[in-house]
Amino acid sequence: MKNMIGFFLLIILLTFLSHSLLPEEGMWPISEIHKLDLQSKGLEIDLKEIYNPEGLSLIYAVVNVGATGSFVSPDGLILTNHHVAYGSVQAASTKEKDYIKHGFLARDRSEEIPAKGRTARITESYRDVSKEVLSVVKKRMSFVERTKAIEKKMKEIVKKTEQKNPGKRAEVAEMFPGKTYVLFIFTFLRDLRLVYVPPRSIGEFGGDVDNWMWPRHTGDFSFMRAYVAPDGSPAEYSPKNVPFHPKKYLKIASGGANEEDFVFMLGYPGRTYRHRTSHYLAFEEEIRMPFVVDWYGWQISVMQKMGEKDRGVALKHLSRIKGLSNTMKNYQGKLTGLKRLQLTAKRQEEEKALREFIGKDKERKAKYGDILERVGKIYEQIREQAEYELVLDYIRRSVNMIYFGYTVYEAAVELQKDDLERESAYMERNFPQTKRRLELTLRNYYEPTDKMIMKEILMRAANLPQKHRIPAVDDIVKGGKPEEAIDGFIEKAYAETELDELGVLIDSMTKSSQKLKEMNDPFLKLAKALYPTYQKLKETQEARKGALDELYALLIDVKKQFLKKDFIPDANRTLRLTFGRIRGYDPADAVYYNPITTLDGVIEKTTGVEPFDTPQKIFDLYKAKDFGRFMHPELKSVPVCILYNMDTTGGNSGSPVLNGRGELVGINFDRAWEATINDYAWSEKYSRSIAVDIRYVLWVTQKYGGVDFLLKEMNVFK
Ligand code: ASP
Numbered sequence: 001m002k003n004m005i006g007f008f009l010l011i012i013l014l015t016f017l018s019h020s021l022l023p024e025e026g027m028w029p030i031s032e033i034h035k036l037d038l039q040s041k042g043l044e045i046d047l048k049e050i051y052n053p054e055g056l057s058l059i060y061a062v063v064n065v066g067a068t069g070s071f072v073s074p075d076g077l078i079l080t081n082h083h084v085a086y087g088s089v090q091a092a093s094t095k096e097k098d099y100i101k102h103g104f105l106a107r108d109r110s111e112e113i114p115a116k117g118r119t120a121r122i123t124e125s126y127r128d129v130s131k132e133v134l135s136v137v138k139k140r141m142s143f144v145e146r147t148k149a150i151e152k153k154m155k156e157i158v159k160k161t162e163q164k165n166p167g168k169r170a171e172v173a174e175m176f177p178g179k180t181y182v183l184f185i186f187t188f189l190r191d192l193r194l195v196y197v198p199p200r201s202i203g204e205f206g207g208d209v210d211n212w213m214w215p216r217h218t219g220d221f222s223f224m225r226a227y228v229a230p231d232g233s234p235a236e237y238s239p240k241n242v243p244f245h246p247k248k249y250l251k252i253a254s255g256g257a258n259e260e261d262f263v264f265m266l267g268y269p270g271r272t273y274r275h276r277t278s279h280y281l282a283f284e285e286e287i288r289m290p291f292v293v294d295w296y297g298w299q300i301s302v303m304q305k306m307g308e309k310d311r312g313v314a315l316k317h318l319s320r321i322k323g324l325s326n327t328m329k330n331y332q333g334k335l336t337g338l339k340r341l342q343l344t345a346k347r348q349e350e351e352k353a354l355r356e357f358i359g360k361d362k363e364r365k366a367k368y369g370d371i372l373e374r375v376g377k378i379y380e381q382i383r384e385q386a387e388y389e390l391v392l393d394y395i396r397r398s399v400n401m402i403y404f405g406y407t408v409y410e411a412a413v414e415l416q417k418d419d420l421e422r423e424s425a426y427m428e429r430n431f432p433q434t435k436r437r438l439e440l441t442l443r444n445y446y447e448p449t450d451k452m453i454m455k456e457i458l459m460r461a462a463n464l465p466q467k468h469r470i471p472a473v474d475d476i477v478k479g480g481k482p483e484e485a486i487d488g489f490i491e492k493a494y495a496e497t498e499l500d501e502l503g504v505l506i507d508s509m510t511k512s513s514q515k516l517k518e519m520n521d522p523f524l525k526l527a528k529a530l531y532p533t534y535q536k537l538k539e540t541q542e543a544r545k546g547a548l549d550e551l552y553a554l555l556i557d558v559k560k561q562f563l564k565k566d567f568i569p570d571a572n573r574t575l576r577l578t579f580g581r582i583r584g585y586d587p588a589d590a591v592y593y594n595p596i597t598t599l600d601g602v603i604e605k606t607t608g609v610e611p612f613d614t615p616q617k618i619f620d621l622y623k624a625k626d627f628g629r630f631m632h633p634e635l636k637s638v639p640v641c642i643l644y645n646m647d648t649t650g651g652n653s654g655s656p657v658l659n660g661r662g663e664l665v666g667i668n669f670d671r672a673w674e675a676t677i678n679d680y681a682w683s684e685k686y687s688r689s690i691a692v693d694i695r696y697v698l699w700v701t702q703k704y705g706g707v708d709f710l711l712k713e714m715n716v717f718k
Pocket residue numbers: 326648649650651652653669670671
């Protein structure tokens with residue numbers, strides 16, 4: 001009997017332990033973290049040290065720099081990923097000064113170079129504004145009216161908040177579509193500079209081959225610094241600016257972390273879609289992702305070919321190739337995962353059970369009975385139009401000259417309107433950035449590539465079925481042979497246009513429609529012809545969003561009743577916390593992966609051929625076993641990357657991985673292949689994310705880069 005009681009007690013204890021140790025799915029909004037009981041999971045500091053509206057807390061050390069980064073010194077030093085800073089490094093590089101290839105080091109602050117167009121946002125506070133936002137929704141509104149009314153209200157709140165808080169940025173984020181809205185206030189810094197960036201052969205070691213893969217050996221880190229005006233206010237770049245002093249910066253745990261250690265992460269995850277229905281998953285799997293994989297793959301091969309013989313040309317394309325390849329491989333991972341896990345079928349099963357639950361109660365049935373069918377109907381319509389919409393979308397997104405022409409044309413239309421009525425890109429607060437984006441795109445513009453991309457996408461448009469014609473494209477073809485007509489149009493248009501000159505392009509952004517007409521530019525004429533088609537598409541998409549938002553809000557309600565649990569909102573680029581443990585996994589039969597890689601693996605993988613080339617100095621240091629204080633005591637080598645079961649997605653790139661004391665042990669930069677599917681469904685079994693170990697960051701910076709002063713600045717040497 002005694003034994004039995006002991007046995008039961010053991011079971012209870014084990015159950016309790018496994019629950020308290022069990023990592024849970026979730027990118028938790030800061031407003032929800034008090035529900036987590038993080039202490040029982042391994043957090044050693046007070047929750048107030050993570051977020052405290054009345055005092056200093058870790059969230060002030062976390063910064064949105066496109067993806068995420070964190071402050072690591074009192075002088076505004078930011079640690080983020082190599083791939084996050086990549087665009088800025090590329091923009092600063094020339095054939096002669098190739099910072100991608102050789103890396104970049106500012107020996108002192110005067111040598112730091114502007115990371116053009118890059119901004120940093122620090123979350124200062126947040127507040128639920130759902131009531132205020134939804135107060136504009138009236139019973140008889142159409143879905144388009146509803147979407148428009150909500151959008152306008154969000155803009156109004158933002159404007160009001162920014163007027164009340166000069167110098168700050170505000171944003172209303174949709175947490176649960178059609179249901180909850182949160183207002184965030186940010187400190188907004190506009191002068192960021194590059195400080196130290198390792199060469200490609202470290203920062204991008206393994207390249208696209210290793211991207212989204214474990215085991216990993218990439219030193220995906222770089223340092224930037226934020227600057228402000230001498231009076232401490234945020235300002236555009238000026239040589240007179242001074243380093244920004246963050247309210248809080250992270251302490252570095254130069255000893256790193258170990259297998260099974262508790263870790264947590266703060267960051268700005270982009271988008272997840274875990275609350276969507278099977279219709280959405282099927283659409284992604286069968287239509288949208290295969291289209292994008294094909295289209296991106298085609299563009300990548302063109303750009304690679306163009307750059308083969310000229311490094312100057314290659315440099316122009318690098319950043320875009322990297323972005324497209326990253327998405328393409330992510331989608332390939334997702335497509336494999338969807339199939340392997342039969343995710344769509346599984347979701348259909350869940351929906352079947354939900355339907356049964358709804359059907360069991362009369363009132364429930366009346367309220368929720370047809371939600372899934374209605375969502376399904378909308379997806380039927382989306383599928384039917386998909387190819388047309390995708391082609392139309394990429395005409396504007398993939399062809400630089402069309403993007404320029406369209407933006408200029410649209411600016412003239414939008415600038416006529418009141419600020420709050422405008423498309424957000426043309427609102428006063430966003431207009432400077434819209435212009436900067438044009439400028440940066442033009443820097444990398446390469447006419448021969450652009451012409452080829454234009455031809456291909458217009459050919460795809462010309463081949464759309466009769467019911468999905470794009471009038472502007474038909475005008476070009478004029479019933480003749482599409483290829484000849486499109487070739488002819490392209491030759492003439494690129495020869496005549498002046499929008500590829502920076503001065504003309506930027507000047508045109510503030511010209512009236514009349515003045516633009518007088519310019520008689522072929523790409524402005526094309527924009528004008530395309531404009532009504534895009535407007536119509538926008539209306540369609542707004543109507544869909546309105547309808548889907550309402551349905552998804554109901555779906556969440558009834559799912560909560562069914563599963564008897566609360567949900568947290570999908571990722572939406574707002575600040576989130578996730579936690580877990582450094583842990584390996586077994587992705588396939590008879591395979592187990594350890595969660596820590598070392599320098600030995602870098603050496604092992606090195607073939608000398610890009611992307612598996614390694615600087616000689618790393619070899620020398622390795623041979624001499626010059627690991628300094630950064631050697632892992634058991635592995636007897638420098639740890640390079642770590643793997644953990646935290647819940648992350650794109651946007652978490654650069655997020656600080658923190659130990660139980662809130663100290664920096666790594667910088668998140670990727671996920672394992674199986675975890676690309678995270679965006680639809682998380683699982684302890686396969687969801688693993690990857691960080692570069694802080695010990696590798698420090699070792700490379702000190703021993704390879706010889707940049708002792710940065711380690712001093714981060715207080716790594718007392
Ligand atoms: N490497 C990823 C990205 O580029 C980060 C992630 O999605 O996990 O977005």
